[in-house]
Amino acid sequence: MRKIYIIGSFALLFASCKPSVNITTPPTSGTADFSNYMAIGNSLTAGYTDGSLTVSGQLNSYPERLFEQFSLVQGVHGAKGQFIQPLLTSDNGFPGPKYILGMTYNACDSADSSLGPISFPNWTLNTADATYTATTNNGQINNIGVPGIRVADYAVAGYGNPASPYSNPYAARFYHNPVGSPLDELQYRVGNLYPTFFTMWLGANDVLGYATAGGVGNGTGNALPLIPGTGLYNTNDITPYNVFDSLYDKALNVAISTGAGGALINIPDITSVPFFTTVPANGLVLTRQGQADTLNAIWGNLNKIVFQVGANYFIIQDNNGVRQAVPGELILLNVPQDSITCSHWGSLVPIKQQYVLTTDEIQNIRAATTSYNNFIQYEATRHNLAYVDMQSYLSTLNSGITYNGIKYNAQFVTGGAFSLDGIHLTQRGYALIANKIITTINAKYGSTVPQVDANKYHGVNFP
Numbered sequence: 001m002r003k004i005y006i007i008g009s010f011a012l013l014f015a016s017c018k019p020s021v022n023i024t025t026p027p028t029s030g031t032a033d034f035s036n037y038m039a040i041g042n043s044l045t046a047g048y049t050d051g052s053l054t055v056s057g058q059l060n061s062y063p064e065r066l067f068e069q070f071s072l073v074q075g076v077h078g079a080k081g082q083f084i085q086p087l088l089t090s091d092n093g094f095p096g097p098k099y100i101l102g103m104t105y106n107a108c109d110s111a112d113s114s115l116g117p118i119s120f121p122n123w124t125l126n127t128a129d130a131t132y133t134a135t136t137n138n139g140q141i142n143n144i145g146v147p148g149i150r151v152a153d154y155a156v157a158g159y160g161n162p163a164s165p166y167s168n169p170y171a172a173r174f175y176h177n178p179v180g181s182p183l184d185e186l187q188y189r190v191g192n193l194y195p196t197f198f199t200m201w202l203g204a205n206d207v208l209g210y211a212t213a214g215g216v217g218n219g220t221g222n223a224l225p226l227i228p229g230t231g232l233y234n235t236n237d238i239t240p241y242n243v244f245d246s247l248y249d250k251a252l253n254v255a256i257s258t259g260a261g262g263a264l265i266n267i268p269d270i271t272s273v274p275f276f277t278t279v280p281a282n283g284l285v286l287t288r289q290g291q292a293d294t295l296n297a298i299w300g301n302l303n304k305i306v307f308q309v310g311a312n313y314f315i316i317q318d319n320n321g322v323r324q325a326v327p328g329e330l331i332l333l334n335v336p337q338d339s340i341t342c343s344h345w346g347s348l349v350p351i352k353q354q355y356v357l358t359t360d361e362i363q364n365i366r367a368a369t370t371s372y373n374n375f376i377q378y379e380a381t382r383h384n385l386a387y388v389d390m391q392s393y394l395s396t397l398n399s400g401i402t403y404n405g406i407k408y409n410a411q412f413v414t415g416g417a418f419s420l421d422g423i424h425l426t427q428r429g430y431a432l433i434a435n436k437i438i439t440t441i442n443a444k445y446g447s448t449v450p451q452v453d454a455n456k457y458h459g460v461n462f463p
Contacts, residue, residue: 027069029077030446032261034070037079038142038195039063040186040255041265042205043424044433045145046170047085050100051117051421052093053147053170058085060427063143063199065434065452070197072450077196085143086132086174095130095169097123099420101413101463108342115463116413117420130162132174139176140193144186146171150205151372152239154182154247155231166232183247186254198255199437201265201390202248203372206239207365208270208423214332214354215361221368238368245375252379263386263441266373268394271330271362274412275422279331284312284346295347299324314346317353330357333412333422386444393436403432406455416459427457 039045039061046053047061058064063083070079088094097120106112134141147170149159158164159182160175172178175185210217217223217236226234233239255262270276284307286292292307299305299315305324313325325331335355339345345352357365373391380387397417400409408429409415412422417429425433431454438449 025448025450027072027074027078027450028448029073029075030442030448032441032445032447033077033196034073034079034449035077036193036196037063037067037070037083038190038193038198038255038260039066039145040198040251041145041201042149043145043147044204044430045143045199045201046147047145047430048147048424049419049421049426049430050093050098050424051419052096052098053088054091054093054098055088056091056427058087058143060430060457061085061143061145062430062434062437063145065431066199066437067142069434069438069449069452073447082136083142084134084136084140086134086141088126088129090126090129092120092123092126095125101420101460104337106341107338112341130169130173134174138192141174141189142193144174144189146182148205149182149202150209150233150235150239151202151244151247151251152206152233154186154251157181157184157230160185166227166230183250183254186251190254190257194258195255195260196258198260198262199265200252200255200262202251203244203267203376204270206244206372207267207368209235210238210361211270211276211357211365212332212334212423214352215357215364216354219361219364219368221364221371238364241368241371244372248372248375249379252383256383256385261385261445263388263437263444264376264380265388265390265437266376267369268391269366269369270423271357271365272395272398272410273423274410274415274418275333276330276357277410278333278412278422279335280311281325281327281329281331282311282313283331284314286310286312298348315350316346316356316358317350318356318358319353322350325356326359328362329359330362331355332357386440388437388440390433390436401432403435403454408432413460420460426459428454428459431457 047057049057067079067083099117100120101115102118104114104116148168153159158179159168160171161167161178162172176188210219213236217234219238221238221241223233223237223240226232286309289309292309295307302323316325332355377387397410400407408417417425419426431452435451442449
């Protein structure tokens with residue numbers, strides 16, 4: 001079996017085609033005030049890409065693009081001053097190495113090589129990046145996106161404390177009060193910056209941990225705290241619906257406490273991103289009838305398993321035992337490729353449960369996403385804020401979208417929008433996100449903020 005990372009064409013590099021965006025309408029603010037903009041969110045807000053946080057990712061985050069466009073608005077309501085982010089000092093990755101494209105080799109067939117994600121070579125941790133202190137404009141920070149943060153974490157005291165067993169290293173970099181909670185930090189940052197406009201994109205991690213763990217946690221929305229007395233929920237569980245609603249509401253009330261306008265961004269269907277769609281569940285390709293006969297003899301006692309020449313569904317492990325995958329089920333991108341090619345996972349040996357999303361687990365994820373999004377939309381309506389339907393927008397990538405003559409889709413590596421971790425976006429992807437947010441803001445507030453020229457930014461960098 002060939003590795004799934006094989007790249008068949010370099011035609012989608014888009015290196016030489018960079019059409020421009022023509023501004024035909026003078027940028028205006030409408031009823032919004034963009035003069036002091038704050039971004040609240042998680043890894044997508046922080047600019048996380050290629051499996052790590054980097055300074056180039058931060059500088060090409062969607063909040064950075066939004067601020068640049070808000071700055072084009074003339075008059076007192078256009079964005080002013082600097083957009084301050086807790087920037088790293090290098091591009092190698094924090095707290096671990098980023099992915100780059102490089103040659104990968106089949107451990108049981110040295111002649112079988114592919115171009116795929118590898119860790120940044122000779123990576124070392126830059127200890128200076130472990131902490132950040134804002135020294136400009138009274139210590140303000142405009143982008144407080146924290147990779148990995150969930151709505152469920154907003155009540156966890158010590159979330160940014162390096163000495164705590166449940167701290168987040170990204171939060172620990174810049175949280176002003178290590179023993180406080182993310183809600184405390186938000187209160188401090190809002191009071192320090194006093195934003196006039198904000199975006200809030202929270203909630204994806206409340207289902208993502210369950211999904212990337214192969215659905216091995218509690219998917220019912222009724223999980224118990226992992227650490228008694230802390231309020232910290234197991235990262236492999238789906239956040240309980242009532243906990244999500246309560247803490248999202250509390251965070252939003254802090255964000256609007258200055259009278260700021262803003263945009264609430266909903267949660268995409270994470271099961272449609274390349275991390276879950278790149279490895280086909282029917283990726284067991286048999287070329288000879290003898291192979292099919294052997295597997296039929298081995299697994300013939302299992303219900304409805306019949307192997308044939310051509311594409312076959314992998315043998316997997318689920319909560320109830322061993323069986324063959326069915327259409328619609330998902331194999332995770334982090335399934336060990338050498339285990340499939342050398343140790344015969346999926347054919348002679350079941351693919352382990354943590355690398356598979358079964359039908360019921362996918363339903364759990366989508367049910368939680370729907371519940372969370374319904375509440376986010378309710379909050380947007382209740383507080384007269386823009387509601388950005390990012391779920392619908394990103395779903396269009398499955399069939400492909402065209403921006404200024406350039407095509408984007410959700411294909412791993414070559415699609416242009418998703419980075420090498422299969423979950424987060426490229427510079428171009430974040431620019432497209434910014435444009436969707438701008439379109440929604442303009443419709444809600446009657447503003448005419450211009451679009452970003454997404455095509456002038458990088459997709460996946462090829463060697």
